[in-house]
Amino acid sequence: MGIKNKNKMIIGRRVKVNEDNLFVKLPEDSRKEEYLRLKDRLKSLVVDDIYNKIETAKILSLINEKKLYIFDGYKSFYGFLADFKIAKSQAYKYIKIASGMEQGVIDYDFIINNGIENTIKKLGSKNIVKKSKHNLTKQLCFEFKSQDSYDFYKRDTKFMCFVLDELFINNKEYLENLHKKYEHKLQKGI
Template identity: 40%
Template sequence: MGSKVKDMMIKIKDRIMEDKNQGIVVSDFGYEIMERYKYLKERLVFNFQKEIHNKIENMKILKEIKDNQYYKLDNYKNFEEFTKNYRIAKSQAYDYLRIANALEEKIVEENYIVQNGVQDALIFLRNKEGTKVKKSNRNIIKPLRFQLKTEQAYIYYKAKAKFTSFLLEKLLEDEKELLDKYEIEYGISKK
């Protein structure tokens, strides 16, 4: 086999030439390549659509499992524990639930998701105004982070995080004057 390769005179010619007026010109040999390329593109589109259909089915499955609390049949304490076992990120699961709810309420159609993808469907739902889409359980308010000066304060507030959240909300709603007073005192102490 090695001697055959030595005896063969292989010449490679440019088969794709660029013509400024007509774009790309393909020779006869390139026709087979173009056909293969078209076939691969068609398969790619088909596979992506198949994948999106599978995702849509998974969305519906997750919604039914969550709505009917079927996860408790396998002794999962909550839906998040169930999704972790199937290696589904919490954010992904709740995005899927949001789309499944929108599908059920006919806010978005399956065809839209197939044509535009999951991310575009989520953007569409986020931008949709005046329409009630059942929100997922995710909290859209980012957590508050700040540094405490003493370890005693840190231990106290960490142990009572929900109470601290409640207290800060109540102070803002009911005792705004007290907060303003302490803000002035803080400003003076920083000088």
Template identity: 65%
Template structure:
């Protein structure tokens, strides 16, 4: 008999064996998920306590002006040396001042997080709300360099112009939109 004509007989697998293998695989995945979830909880808890400790340290350094001992002229220069964002540092300082005033406690921060704590302090008018505009900036590209130069040098006017056109001249916008769509296609 040649090698070509030999048949290989494979063992037939019973359905019960497949089911038990699938169940054991599912159990392995479930155990892995639970282990990873516990690790994530530990890490996030540790992270929030690290942030609280960082907040205390930054507040002390800022209040006592200890950054001068290292040759920094201001707190912002100190933050840049440690690659800490200025907005992040000031959020931390606001939180510590809220704790010092007795408005919030560290348990509240640990259970709710930094952002929710800041929102709580802002809503209770303890700290000033950010002056940052909540509307995201608009980005678009112009076709001509001269129009780009004009609008770039008059950015606030451009914002005013677009708001004014939208609120008072909607018919003109519709007319221009029709013209644009006709040119486009």
């Protein structure tokens, strides 16, 4: 049925173990010692995991703030995150934690004692993450009649925004005259 995956490995049990009998054979003290050992190991792993998440938070925050992702050719932070298989919501939770630590609202001990999710809830009530300047204004769509003008403005959309803002702020009369000319052409049907 098609091509077999040569890298697939099937592991079978060599010895059949009845799991019910496994616990019966251990004396109560040994079971309790095993439980305590496993519990300590679990605590250690959880603390290590939290430290790793805190370091990840700091790294993501710096990469996002300083826009360091452009060195690998990413145009946005989202593209960078996609290659690392990090969800946007997870990344922004981590960035929120890093910002909270940077501002002194929380520290390592708080995160270790309360966990990541409870830390996020605590930070949720405070405005910790700096609002993106990108979303302060609404976006517009343009339809150009000439491919040349489209190509020119498409090359650098921030420049286009700059030009339009400058015209509006410094040459509002010129824009009003252009608008009248446009309205006149519309009335003539040109």
